[in-house]
Amino acid sequence: MKKRSLLCLFIFIIYFSCQNTKQILNSNKSQTSIRFIRQATFILTINSKRLLVDPVLSKKGELEPIPFSNNNRNPQNELPISTDEIINSSDAILITHYHPDHFDIASEKLIPKDKKIFCQPYDLKMILSKGFTNVKSIDKETFWGDIKINRFEVHHHEGATGTPPFGESSSFSISNKNKSIFITGDAILDSYLKNALLNISPDFIVANTGECSFSQVNPVLSPGITMTLTKEELITIAKEHQNAVIIPMHMDAINHCSLSKESLKEHVKFQVKSIKSRFQIPFEGETIKL
Numbered sequence: 001m002k003k004r005s006l007l008c009l010f011i012f013i014i015y016f017s018c019q020n021t022k023q024i025l026n027s028n029k030s031q032t033s034i035r036f037i038r039q040a041t042f043i044l045t046i047n048s049k050r051l052l053v054d055p056v057l058s059k060k061g062e063l064e065p066i067p068f069s070n071n072n073r074n075p076q077n078e079l080p081i082s083t084d085e086i087i088n089s090s091d092a093i094l095i096t097h098y099h100p101d102h103f104d105i106a107s108e109k110l111i112p113k114d115k116k117i118f119c120q121p122y123d124l125k126m127i128l129s130k131g132f133t134n135v136k137s138i139d140k141e142t143f144w145g146d147i148k149i150n151r152f153e154v155h156h157h158e159g160a161t162g163t164p165p166f167g168e169s170s171s172f173s174i175s176n177k178n179k180s181i182f183i184t185g186d187a188i189l190d191s192y193l194k195n196a197l198l199n200i201s202p203d204f205i206v207a208n209t210g211e212c213s214f215s216q217v218n219p220v221l222s223p224g225i226t227m228t229l230t231k232e233e234l235i236t237i238a239k240e241h242q243n244a245v246i247i248p249m250h251m252d253a254i255n256h257c258s259l260s261k262e263s264l265k266e267h268v269k270f271q272v273k274s275i276k277s278r279f280q281i282p283f284e285g286e287t288i289k290l
Helices: 002-031 082-087 106-112 121-128 189-200 233-242 260-269
Strands: 031-038 041-046 049-053 092-095 116-119 135-137 139-142 147-154 169-175 178-183 204-208 245-249 287-289
Touching: 002 049, 031 245, 082 106, 116 121, 135 233, 169 189, 178 189, 189 233, 204 233, 233 245, 233 260
Parallel strands: 049 092, 092 116, 116 135, 178 204, 204 245
Antiparallel strands: 031 041, 031 287, 041 049, 139 147, 147 169, 169 178
16 A cells, blocks of 8 residues: 555656646747857747757868958857757758858758748849758748748948859848847948848847958958948947847857957946946857847
């Protein structure tokens, strides 16, 4: 009798432990969050769906350096989790623009060809040519279930025309009825990006920084001209959007990016409290609840 009572108690404990674990897992899945992976790669969880943004899945040093800079191979750090975990935990992919530091050869090989992919119209033909079959180009707006995705034209550098090797660049807004997450992509703070931000007035701004530029003379862009947001531009954005949380990325992984996370943290530290309190600079693998 005593043994039977102990067995029943054991079964009772195991059952409710499993129920609690299930509730926790469901709660985590439904919670809006960003898990930063590396470079501009992150997983956005929203409305119980997971969107993998700008996957760069190569191993450390597997890629050639971006030209007209230094000879450091890319990426310059390792992935914090396995490629299998990154891909399998994602329901769809967003490629902001088709550059190797936003969608690399490893991603082309590893991601299943029937995986849902969202992209800008200019990249549709190229992505389809790689064998992907479930690709949706976004002109201005689309819906993914009850998630709204807006696309905005932006400039990768001053006076950009879409001429190679830059191509076109886009910002995206991902929103539900409660929150809006704005992804700058690779953009400078000109009238295009400013107007897009004003249009959305987002709750969260995932901002590509790194102060990327060329350091050597080249036929494309003068040395020193930045192709992504600078630390000063990030502060300007924070001042102009006082209700938005700023989540900077695009640092410490690619050879032509000069601004590090530590340098940015140091710069933000000297800002007024209302500014620095709204910066969240994630480390690789960190999850930010939105």
